[in-house]
């Protein structure tokens with residue numbers, strides 16, 4: 756099959772990217788080595804900065820975050836017998852952070868992408884990159900049934916995070932452009 760952008764990894768980066776591309780009218784396929792249940796249950800980050808919250812809202816994934824997340828307007832630092840409040844909105848012209856766990860962000864993004872017809876392939880194995888220095892780069896992988904499949908892409912983006920498999924080859928976070 757063909758797609759415009761092949762994305763490796765359904766973490767926050769890969770899922771956000773696929774939604775941003777969708778909003779720009781660009782199709783993508785996301786390949787994820789773990790199951791949907793596993794990525795939606797992995798406990799990691801908890802604090803979302805202002806820019807992330809803004810972005811989630813802009814792409815249509817911020818409704819539950821705003822409803823259930825905990826807006827966090829500051830911290831107290833105790834030093835030399837005195838308590839000082841660091842007031843985020845006061846110091847930043849109204850900006851704040853939200854306490855909203857990363858796996859909830861993942862749940863919202865996966866649900867949004869699937870609702871909009873997005874193509875996320877879970878439990879794929881052995882993702883390999885081919886022909887990167889040609890005009891027709893390809894992704895090869897074994898699907899969840901073990902069958903080997905291939906995707907021809909215009910671009911391939913490694914969003915496989917810091918725990919990615921073969922980082923030597925996948926080159927986490929790099930974008931491979933067709934034809935260069």
Ligand SMILES: Cc1cc2nc3c(=O)[nH]c(=O)nc-3n(C[C@H](O)[C@H](O)[C@H](O)COP(=O)(O)OP(=O)(O)OC[C@H]3O[C@@H](n4cnc5c(N)ncnc54)[C@H](O)[C@@H]3O)c2cc1C
Pocket residue numbers: 763764765766767768769786787788789794799800801802803804857879882914915916917918919920921925
């Ligand atoms: C304990 C902890 C606390 C943190 N707290 C915060 C916080 O409070 N605020 C904050 O903003 N950030 C925090 N972070 C950082 C945040 O979790 C990361 O920045 C974020 O997860 C990075 O997202 P990502 O999509 O780049 O990578 P990841 O979340 O790592 O996602 C990569 C995805 O790619 C998949 N994958 C990997 N290799 C392959 C492969 N070969 N083929 C197919 N799929 C593959 C993985 O299964 C995974 O689902 C924290 C991180 C940790 C560990």
